[in-house]
Amino acid sequence: MIKALFTTPDGKNRSFTFACICSLFLLWGVCNLLLDDLNKLFRSSLQLSNMQAAFVQGVWYSAYLFMAFPAGWVAKRFGYRGGILSGLAIVILGSLLFIPVTKVVASQAVVYGLFLTVLFILATGLVFLETLANPYTTVLGPKESAVTRINLAQSCNGIGSIVGPFLGATFILSQTEVSNSSNADLYRPYLIIAGIVALMFIVFALVPIPEIEAPEEAKSPEKSTEHVRSIIHEKHYILGIVSQFFYCFAQTGIFSLFIIYVVDKNNQHMPPLPTWLTNLLPDTMKYLHGTEWHITDYAGGVLFSGAFIFFTIGRFSGGFIVRYFSPHRTLGVYAVTNVVLMLLLYLNLGWTSVISLILSFFFMSIMYPTHFALAIRGMGDRTKYAAAGMVTAILGAGIGPIAMGWIADNYDMASSFLLPLICFVFIAFYGFFWKNLFSGDMEPEGEPSSIATH
Numbered sequence: 001m002i003k004a005l006f007t008t009p010d011g012k013n014r015s016f017t018f019a020c021i022c023s024l025f026l027l028w029g030v031c032n033l034l035l036d037d038l039n040k041l042f043r044s045s046l047q048l049s050n051m052q053a054a055f056v057q058g059v060w061y062s063a064y065l066f067m068a069f070p071a072g073w074v075a076k077r078f079g080y081r082g083g084i085l086s087g088l089a090i091v092i093l094g095s096l097l098f099i100p101v102t103k104v105v106a107s108q109a110v111v112y113g114l115f116l117t118v119l120f121i122l123a124t125g126l127v128f129l130e131t132l133a134n135p136y137t138t139v140l141g142p143k144e145s146a147v148t149r150i151n152l153a154q155s156c157n158g159i160g161s162i163v164g165p166f167l168g169a170t171f172i173l174s175q176t177e178v179s180n181s182s183n184a185d186l187y188r189p190y191l192i193i194a195g196i197v198a199l200m201f202i203v204f205a206l207v208p209i210p211e212i213e214a215p216e217e218a219k220s221p222e223k224s225t226e227h228v229r230s231i232i233h234e235k236h237y238i239l240g241i242v243s244q245f246f247y248c249f250a251q252t253g254i255f256s257l258f259i260i261y262v263v264d265k266n267n268q269h270m271p272p273l274p275t276w277l278t279n280l281l282p283d284t285m286k287y288l289h290g291t292e293w294h295i296t297d298y299a300g301g302v303l304f305s306g307a308f309i310f311f312t313i314g315r316f317s318g319g320f321i322v323r324y325f326s327p328h329r330t331l332g333v334y335a336v337t338n339v340v341l342m343l344l345l346y347l348n349l350g351w352t353s354v355i356s357l358i359l360s361f362f363f364m365s366i367m368y369p370t371h372f373a374l375a376i377r378g379m380g381d382r383t384k385y386a387a388a389g390m391v392t393a394i395l396g397a398g399i400g401p402i403a404m405g406w407i408a409d410n411y412d413m414a415s416s417f418l419l420p421l422i423c424f425v426f427i428a429f430y431g432f433f434w435k436n437l438f439s440g441d442m443e444p445e446g447e448p449s450s451i452a453t454h
Helices: 015-045 055-096 108-138 143-172 187-206 235-262 275-280 297-324 327-346 351-364 367-376 380-410 418-442
Strands: 286-289 292-295
Touching: 015 055, 015 108, 015 143, 015 187, 015 235, 015 297, 055 108, 055 187, 055 235, 055 380, 108 143, 108 367, 108 380, 143 187, 143 297, 143 367, 235 297, 235 351, 235 367, 235 380, 235 418, 292 297, 297 327, 297 351, 297 367, 327 351, 327 367, 327 418, 367 380, 367 418, 380 418
Parallel strands: none
Antiparallel strands: 286 292
């Protein structure tokens, strides 16, 4: 059964290639989730508001808007290997640039601008990798199991999402009541990343990365049951981009405010630690404020990393759930569940809200890869450009933290979670109605649809 997941129409087993591609998912999981530690750090070291600090995500994810189609062009021109090597080289460059930037002595605005520039360069490399890796997983085996493969690959992204916040918390977040106000050690996690990516570059230069086309691409238009037309007319694709945009908006907004929410020095949201938990935590993860115990910034980063255990479990389990249940309906059910969890966060119910925040990670887990596989299904020889369009939806991840940060600054943090609640409502709509959208798009003129959904 497992072998069949990675057997291409030519009868070859592509499991080794799939394993190599999974390492790319782990890489951008680490890099993406380091951002939320930076968000917390810059609020203290550069004296930024929640909204200003959220420009870390804003600039990072704007690279997905501006560089996704150039990445798609590189993939079309130089193939998967060329695109992957280009992306890895840019990641190495961006990571190493943190070294000189941390040494710059200038105004806070200039320093922040330099950090944002380096983050954009680093993100550009990840855009190249993500634009190629996501659609590539869908062709490394039967098309019927494409959603399963992309969810399994994204499970490695979940593992990276556990490592990233922990790496950042260890090097850059405070282990006392006083928040870290220095950026001097910020280059250290990125130096580690540069070294690991350099080894990955060598591996990908040597391992087999076959150019495999989507099954539909091998069909002639006369024999295909699918339209060959502009992708802007494919409703399941266009609404897939919109739904993915809302998901990225919600996901990254939630991620960016997580540490700020749980490290609550004003005791507005995070309740004090109970005695039993206080006794379990080491001194680096707690401090006494008056008569009550609270967690340090470092502990907030560790808890953030721990929440991704639920996210990763969701990714692994989701990869198998969608083999037995319709992926689009599973997406809808998970979205409805997150609507309820966001409502509990808005109601500010103490530990119930904190637990709801952590559980939301599980139910967000399958959304990105499932959106991706559902939206690009049936694209045929338009798959690489369709994938680039889907990657641009990640721009929502740049807007979500800024919008939620503005609400947190001007109203209260609990109210900011109404925005992801609205996003999950739309995602539920897309999930439950995807089959109708897809069948309508794939139906040849004058004939009933013969495309089976799974």
